[in-house]
Structure formats: C-alpha cells, structure tokens
Amino acid sequence: MNNTSIWLDEYHKQSRFGLNGKLLLKKNSKFQEIIILDTEYYGKALMLDGCWMTSSRDEKYYHECLVHPALSSLENKSNVLIIGGGDGGTARECLKYSQVENIDLVEIDEEVIKVSQKFLQEIGGFAWTDTRLSIHIDDGVKWVKKIQDNFYDVIFIDCSDPSEFSHLLFTDNFYKECKRVLTKKGILATQSESPESFKNLHLYILKSLKKIFEVSETMYSFVPIYPSGIWSWTFASKHESNFLKSDCREVIKIEKSCDIWNLNFQNGALKMMPNKILRELNSSENDK
Ligand code: SPD
Secondary structure, eight states, X not given: OOSOEXXXXXXXXXXXXXXXXXXXXXXXXXXXXXEXXXXXXXXXXXXXXXEEEEETTTHHHHHHHHHHHHHTTOSOOSEEEEEEOTTSHHHHHHTTOTTOOEXXXXXXXXXXXXXXXXXXXXXXXXXGGOTTEEEEESOHHHHHHHSOSSOEEEEEEEOOSSOTTTGGGGSHHHHHHHHHHEEEEEEEEEEOOOTTXXXXXXXXXXXHHHHHSSEEEEEEEEOTTSTTSEEEEEEEESOOTTTTOOOOTTHHHHHHHOSSOOHHHHHHHTTOOOHHHHHHHHSSOOOO
C-alpha cells in the first residue's frame, strides 16, 4: 500500500461519512471486503463492506456501552458468549471482571480476527492472550442452536448491520434461541442500531425483545463514526428483579478503567429514548 492519504466514505441514505488516512489494507475475505485505514484523528479504522465498524479513537463509546450495563448488574457472570466481536473490544471489556471465567467468542469471519490482531492491537490488546477467551470460527446462529438450555450468563450480540450473512441475528427465532440458552437471570445484550439512521430496524429489534423477554431496556449514546452518530444498545432478560441494577464489588475499579461508561452515564443513557421511538414502540405496528 502506498503512503498517500485518501478519503473513504460510508454511504448511507443519501449521506456519507468519510475518514481521511493511509490505506493499510484492502482485501476480500470469504464474506466481505475488509479495509484498514490509518487516520490521524480516529487512529486505525476498520471498514467492512463499506461500513465503518470501529476505530481506535471511538471504539470505547461502543464496547463499554454494550458490555458494562449487563456485566456490572449480574451476580453470576462466569460464562459469557460473544457473537461477532472479531475486533476484540467486547472481549477486552468483559475480561475486566474477575468473575468472568469463560468467554466463547463466535465470529463467522476469521479474517476479521486476523486483521484486528495485526492492525488493531490497541482494541483487542491483552484479550487475545487471556486464557479465559476461546475463539470459535462459526456462524453465531448455528452456534446457539447447538447449545444446551440455561448455559450462558450473558450473550453479547456484537454484529454488523444486517447483511447476507448476518441478517438472521436480527430475527425473533434467534432471540428466542438466545432466551433458551440463557441462565435464569441471564442477560442478552445487543447493539440495536440507530433510532435515526436505522429507525425501522431499531424499532423492530426493540419490539421483538419486548415481546420475547420479560424485561428489556434500551440505552442511547453516540458512536461518532456510525451513520447519524446516535446509537443504541438493548438489554433483555427473563428475570425482572435487579435487572441492570449494579451488583458488583468491582464496579468502582471498572468505572475507573472506562473512558465513557459509569453508573451515572448509564442511568442517564437509559432514559434517553426519543419520544417518536417511545410512541411507535407502544403502538402495534411492527415494520422491519
Ligand atoms: N453501522 C455499524 C454497526 C456496527 C456495530 N458493530 C460494530 C462492531 C464493533 N465491535
């Protein structure tokens, strides 16, 4: 790759978000086009099939919000499943908890892991060598189908937007399977897209989880490099008591290790549902 700076844009609904930097890698895996751009402001950024996935500067906005509401509130958190998460950021945040004993990271595209280990070390970092982490190259939907009932304390869905190979992660059937394999008080935590740039999909996810689980809550914050910037994470459980209420001896230590998340931030972010989403969520329409 040469040394000249280029602009790379993610196109979304007649808008585009671009980063300027040096192209470190551009290749096609079995599943998608993978690009690494070295930018001055956002650090190294990963683009998959034309969509920005993460960057060393802004990844914490995403990974901390996905992981800590669930893990800080669960009494039992020894057994964790991450679906997707090939850049290692979600695993890194989970491994901050001493009670986490096992993480199965199930990523469909091995190349994403290899590229992240090579170019995005500041994201996955020590997680890749932690013996509590087991990597499985597999389809997350198929993986969950093979798992026995009541097995995982937490499931994190750390996926890209729906595509040919990831759309089944956004279905009622898959959410029901997740519910089956979760322990009694277990939590499903998923990125739930943007209320602005993916409004219909966002509503679909929220409505599905609300219908399938006994309790679900959505948290809003921002991920600067994603379309429209505003993003969401939704948490769901079969068990209502203490849902998302911090119950963790390590919480002060965890808060100190985070750049974005803390309990106050979380409490505010859980109250940020825009009125138009609230209204539609409570209406009967279900438009994917
Ligand atoms: N529009 C991009 C949505 C991507 C969400 N997942 C990002 C993966 C970071 N680990």
